[in-house]
Amino acid sequence: MNQEQGRGGNGKRDFSFEREPAKRVFAAELRESRIHFKEGDDEKSPSYVLLPTGERCNRIFLVGTLTEKRKQGEQNMFYRARVVDPTGTFFIMAGSYQPEAMQQIARTEPPSFVAVVGKPTIYETPDGTFLISVRCESLTEVDKDVRDQWVVDAGKATLDRLDLEGKTPDSARAREEYKVDGAIFRRLAYEALAQLKI
Amino acid sequence: MKMDFSEITERISQKIVSKGHTVDQSRIEGKLRRLVEEFGVPPSEAERTVTNEFFREFGISGVTVNTGDQKEINQFSSDEWVTIEGKVVALSSPPSPAIAQTGIFADTSGAIRFVTWTKANAPLMEKGKWYRLESAVVDEFRGVLNLKIHSGTTIKEIDDNKSLIPDYTQINDLKPGVGSVKVKVVQEWDTTHERMLQSGLLGDESGTIKFVIWREEGMEKLDPGQVYSIFYALVDEYNNRLSLNLNTATVVPEEGDIEISSGETSFSGAFVHMAPGSGLIKRCPVEGCNRVLSRQNYCPVHEIQPNFIYDLRIKGWLDDGQNTRELLIQRENVERLTGMTLDQSREIAENNPLGMDEVFLRMRDGILGRYLTCGGREIEHRILVSSCEFTSFDPAILADLLNRAGGEA
Numbered sequence: 001m002n003q004e005q006g007r008g009g010n011g012k013r014d015f016s017f018e019r020e021p022a023k024r025v026f027a028a029e030l031r032e033s034r035i036h037f038k039e040g041d042d043e044k045s046p047s048y049v050l051l052p053t054g055e056r057c058n059r060i061f062l063v064g065t066l067t068e069k070r071k072q073g074e075q076n077m078f079y080r081a082r083v084v085d086p087t088g089t090f091f092i093m094a095g096s097y098q099p100e101a102m103q104q105i106a107r108t109e110p111p112s113f114v115a116v117v118g119k120p121t122i123y124e125t126p127d128g129t130f131l132i133s134v135r136c137e138s139l140t141e142v143d144k145d146v147r148d149q150w151v152v153d154a155g156k157a158t159l160d161r162l163d164l165e166g167k168t169p170d171s172a173r174a175r176e177e178y179k180v181d182g183a184i185f186r187r188l189a190y191e192a193l194a195q196l197k198i
Numbered sequence: 199m200k201m202d203f204s205e206i207t208e209r210i211s212q213k214i215v216s217k218g219h220t221v222d223q224s225r226i227e228g229k230l231r232r233l234v235e236e237f238g239v240p241p242s243e244a245e246r247t248v249t250n251e252f253f254r255e256f257g258i259s260g261v262t263v264n265t266g267d268q269k270e271i272n273q274f275s276s277d278e279w280v281t282i283e284g285k286v287v288a289l290s291s292p293p294s295p296a297i298a299q300t301g302i303f304a305d306t307s308g309a310i311r312f313v314t315w316t317k318a319n320a321p322l323m324e325k326g327k328w329y330r331l332e333s334a335v336v337d338e339f340r341g342v343l344n345l346k347i348h349s350g351t352t353i354k355e356i357d358d359n360k361s362l363i364p365d366y367t368q369i370n371d372l373k374p375g376v377g378s379v380k381v382k383v384v385q386e387w388d389t390t391h392e393r394m395l396q397s398g399l400l401g402d403e404s405g406t407i408k409f410v411i412w413r414e415e416g417m418e419k420l421d422p423g424q425v426y427s428i429f430y431a432l433v434d435e436y437n438n439r440l441s442l443n444l445n446t447a448t449v450v451p452e453e454g455d456i457e458i459s460s461g462e463t464s465f466s467g468a469f470v471h472m473a474p475g476s477g478l479i480k481r482c483p484v485e486g487c488n489r490v491l492s493r494q495n496y497c498p499v500h501e502i503q504p505n506f507i508y509d510l511r512i513k514g515w516l517d518d519g520q521n522t523r524e525l526l527i528q529r530e531n532v533e534r535l536t537g538m539t540l541d542q543s544r545e546i547a548e549n550n551p552l553g554m555d556e557v558f559l560r561m562r563d564g565i566l567g568r569y570l571t572c573g574g575r576e577i578e579h580r581i582l583v584s585s586c587e588f589t590s591f592d593p594a595i596l597a598d599l600l601n602r603a604g605g606e607a
Contacts, residue, residue: 018522018579019517019524021521022470023519024519061468061470061567063567114567115567117470137471138471141563142568145590148591149569149591152591152595152596155603156599157519159599189599193596193603194600197593198596198597
């Protein structure tokens with residue numbers, strides 16, 4: 001159903017460059033992700049997080065409310081920020097390798113609606129806790145209309161993934177690894193959508 | 199009268215060698231001489247007879263096709279010897295010293311690329327003349343049939359003034375090799391190489407195809423919007439995409455217009471990346487160039503150009519969560535989307551310490567992370583945007599989704 005799954009099947013990349021699409025996922029679902037993997041052995045091979053609803057993502061796009069930001073570090077300065085959607089919180093990071101994103105965070109004052117493009121990463125702490133953060137490629141201030149469009153977009157993406165349950169390799173793998181009831185995410189999507197005014 | 203049989207002898211010998219046998223050349227010459235000098239057989243007939251004789255002697259199959267069956271071009275298949283009558287419709291500069299001549303040979307059925315090896319010592323053919331080629335070889339190179347003229351091929355100029363007007367092929371039906379089309383110049387692109395005179399997009403009722411013209415004496419650019427008949431262009435294939443090389447082609451401007459198959463697509467998604475090179479840019483002022491200059495006003499072809507022309511464009515990526523499209527948005531739509539005109543942008547650039555970067559940043563802040571719908575012509579995942587709009591929240595979609603999410607819960 002999407003290019004990189006087809007590509008994963010034969011282990012080959014097309015000749016022409018294909019940009020990794022940015023998946024739409026609610027904070028509450030991303031927070032439950034545990035599985036991450038690399039496609040291919042190359043150092044530059046893309047790495048993916050497997051979402052509990054059964055789709056891999058290398059990049060995500062999210063829109064929410066920037067509620068907090070903190071500058072950290074002296075030599076290697078970086079920003080941490082929290083962006084909230086109707087279901088929970090995304091933890092955003094931008095370091096010296098993302099100078100553009102860092103400047104954008106520095107200029108944006110909470111609270112405000114922001115659109116974020118970034119790469120999800122999973123850390124497992126020594127005591128076995130999983131920390132999922134988004135390494136930010138860009139963060140732009142937007143208005144409420146864009147936020148509402150994103151909630152609709154993420155809701156639709158979540159339902160689309162649930163409709164494919166068990167029908168794609170990623171979905172089958174997610175069902176096996178996460179053993180989560182899809183109804184939970186259906187309810188999550190419903191509640192997020194229901195917060196918008198028709 | 200003593201005749202020189204060395205050429206014919208050599209040809210026959212080659213053919214026998216090519217079938218894996220050897221024969222003393224004096225034997226060949228002896229037989230030829232006997233037929234021609236004693237029996238008055240014309241040399242070409244003697245050649246055929248002697249060849250057949252040796253082929254029979256060595257049990258070589260297909261004896262009668264010693265010079266190859268006379269065939270029309272559209273009946274050719276790979277690895278066969280052929281005899282053909284046709285016209286040299288194009289010559290191109292040989293790519294290597296091992297090749298004496300390359301070009302296109304055509305008959306009423308079609309056209310084929312030909313190659314004459316330098317070591318074949320064959321007489322060079324002239325464009326526009328008709329020839330009979332005996333014992334040429336058809337082979338396949340990168341999926342395209344070629345006619346090889348080697349030391350065993352006989353080339354005879356023939357008198358023929360048949361007019362040869364090739365049939366047009368629809369763009370969607372083109373195959374690698376040689377093709378003739380009637381098309382309109384849909385777009386002219388920035389050239390990416392200094393040896394390139396022009397590149398762009400041609401279209402007809404069936405579709406569109408990329409074209410390229412390399413710099414060469416006598417080559418001229420096509421006019422955008424003009425309709426042309428293009429005879430005998432090379433159809434090349436690269437990464438499963440076809441393109442037309444017009445350097446061999448005869449190009450004739452035509453009256454009228456062609457309704458281009460739209461190839462128009464529309465794509466909606468979030469604008470997730472604005473690429474460097476967006477915003478206010480400088481273009482080379484040299485007529486017909488229009489390349490984007492570097493920060494130092496340097497054009498890759500025309501060097502430093504202090505009298506550049508300002509322009510606006512946005513390059514970036516639109517992403518719907520499953521697929522991505524590269525966008526190329528030109529001035530008019532950039533102005534509409536960003537609300538910044540070219541004049542305003544120039545003023546900002548000239549009065550701001552960040553210069554042109556300031557324009558980039560303002561435009562980025564105005565469109566990055568927003569939802570857009572873009573229409574335009576799509577080529578290889580890239581949309582040349584002709585219309586572009588921000589989308590807004592649609593309560594009807596929300597209502598549908600609520601039903602979908604709630605209805606099955």
